[in-house]
Amino acid sequence: MPNALHVAVQMDPMNTVNINADSTFALMLEAERRGHRLWHYEVRHMALRGQRLTARAHPVSVRREEGNFYSFGPEELLDLGTMDVILMRQDPPFDMAYITATHMLEHIHPKTLVVNDPAAVRNAPEKLLVTQFPDLMPPTLITWDRAAITEFRAEFRDIIIKPLFGNGGIGVFRLREDDENFGSILDSHFSRTTEPLMIQRYEPAVRAGDKRIILVDGEAAGAVNRVPAKGDARSNMHVGGRPERTVITLREREICEAIGPYLREQGLLFTGIDVIGDYLTEINVTSPTGLQEIARFDGIHIEQRIWDRIEAKK
Numbered sequence: 314m315p316n317a318l319h320v321a322v323q324m325d326p327m328n329t330v331n332i333n334a335d336s337t338f339a340l341m342l343e344a345e346r347r348g349h350r351l352w353h354y355e356v357r358h359m360a361l362r363g364q365r366l367t368a369r370a371h372p373v374s375v376r377r378e379e380g381n382f383y384s385f386g387p388e389e390l391l392d393l394g395t396m397d398v399i400l401m402r403q404d405p406p407f408d409m410a411y412i413t414a415t416h417m418l419e420h421i422h423p424k425t426l427v428v429n430d431p432a433a434v435r436n437a438p439e440k441l442l443v444t445q446f447p448d449l450m451p452p453t454l455i456t457w458d459r460a461a462i463t464e465f466r467a468e469f470r471d472i473i474i475k476p477l478f479g480n481g482g483i484g485v486f487r488l489r490e491d492d493e494n495f496g497s498i499l500d501s502h503f504s505r506t507t508e509p510l511m512i513q514r515y516e517p518a519v520r521a522g523d524k525r526i527i528l529v530d531g532e533a534a535g536a537v538n539r540v541p542a543k544g545d546a547r548s549n550m551h552v553g554g555r556p557e558r559t560v561i562t563l564r565e566r567e568i569c570e571a572i573g574p575y576l577r578e579q580g581l582l583f584t585g586i587d588v589i590g591d592y593l594t595e596i597n598v599t600s601p602t603g604l605q606e607i608a609r610f611d612g613i614h615i616e617q618r619i620w621d622r623i624e625a626k627k
Contacts, residue, residue: 318349318397318627321370323414324600325403327353332382336604336616337402341375343616347624349398351375352391353383356403356410359393361417366393394421397627400428402600407438407478411599423580426626428619430580434598437579440477440511442596445575449568449593454512459499462512466495471515474498477508482554487515518590524559525603527615528584530622531573534615535607536561558610568593582626583619 322341330338341351354370361367372386393399399418405411415431422431443450454465455477466472470490479485484502488495502510522538538559561569565588572593576584585601587594604615 317347318344318624319352319395320344320349320398320400321352321354321368321391321393321396322373322400323354323356323359323368323403323418324400326355327373327383327385330382332377332379334602334605336602337400337600338375338382339604339608339614339616340400340402340619341373342377343614343620345375347620352396353385354391356414359414359417361420364420366417366420367391368393393418394425396421396425398426398428398623401431401434404600405478407599426623428582428623429584429598430582433579433581437581437596437598438478440475440595442598443593446572446593449571450513451516451589451592451594452514455509456512457503457507457509462499462510465512466490469514473513473515475511475513476502476506477511513594516589516592516594521590522557522559523554523594524565524588525601526561526565526569526586526588527601527603527607528569528573528576528586529615529618530582531569531575531577533561533566533569533573534618535603535611535613536565537603537606537610556606556610564591572596582622 322337324337332338344351351373352370353373354368358369359366368391369388370391371388373383375383401418412435415435418427418431421427441455444453444455452469454461456462466488472488473485474488475485486498488498519541522540524536524538526536527534536559538557539554540557541554568586568588572586581598583601585597585603587597608614
């Protein structure tokens with residue numbers, strides 16, 4: 314057993330955690346099982362003064378007990394640079410607040426190991442990172458330009474439109490060639506934000522599921538299939554997608570082997586990729602999910618492998 318690590322978890326409020334689904338909770342349980350000390354803080358409680366990065370944080374202990382799953386110690390001003398590990402696990406949206414937090418964490422990484430590397434996270438939001446691997450993707454367009462979107466739709470006829478920096482399936486639309494909501498959807502998006510859209514060819518294979526594969530330090534560790542609810546093109550479990558047991562196919566292993574070295578080089582230790590049919594559609598680097606579903610179906614506790622790698626780096 315290695316020496317106990319001091320671990321600060323940058324995440325959303327503890328009282329919002331679903332202990333039966335949350336991957337951060339699984340990581341915290343495993344850390345505590347190994348004897349590591351945990352603190353919890355939110356991004357809004359961070360402060361950078363000179364080179365000193367602090368956060369108002371609580372020592373925290375966790376347990377799998379519904380309604381009583383965590384205990385906070387007294388709030389303290391935590392010097393994040395004195396921690397061994399920071400788990401950067403707050404959910405998107407990937408906005409300027411998120412980006413600012415990565416800049417702040419760069420002041421302490423790698424002396425304090427930030428998982429995932431904050432510069433790599435900033436430079437690789439999930440829907441953009443996938444464009445580094447065009448041979449593995451379905452036809453994809455990222456743009457603000459309505460004419461380009463119209464041309465892409467005319468070429469492929471059946472498309473998916475999604476906000477580039479969204480999450481959880483929010484704002485994702487399937488548009489067939491005769492759908493009269495096309496213009497309204499573009500109007501609605503661009504009236505609210507200056508961010509571009511991602512447009513992809515619709516892959517009918519999604520009806521059989523959108524597979525989430527977890528990679529640890531660039532190596533495939535487990536997978537769960539997510540089947541869209543009837544009448545919905547989205548497979549995200551937040552919006553009704555049904556998780557089911559699966560296996561990693563030969564094609565999916567080829568995808569993992571193609572992207573794995575890049576993820577490892579970038580310090581992206583815990584990632585989750587989305588695969589529909591034969592195509593890689595996203596690489597999730599911010600706060601990947603799926604650990605608990607994989608554990609339930611396959612008995613594989615990937616959080617153990619993640620902590621093995623973190624401890625090896627310390």
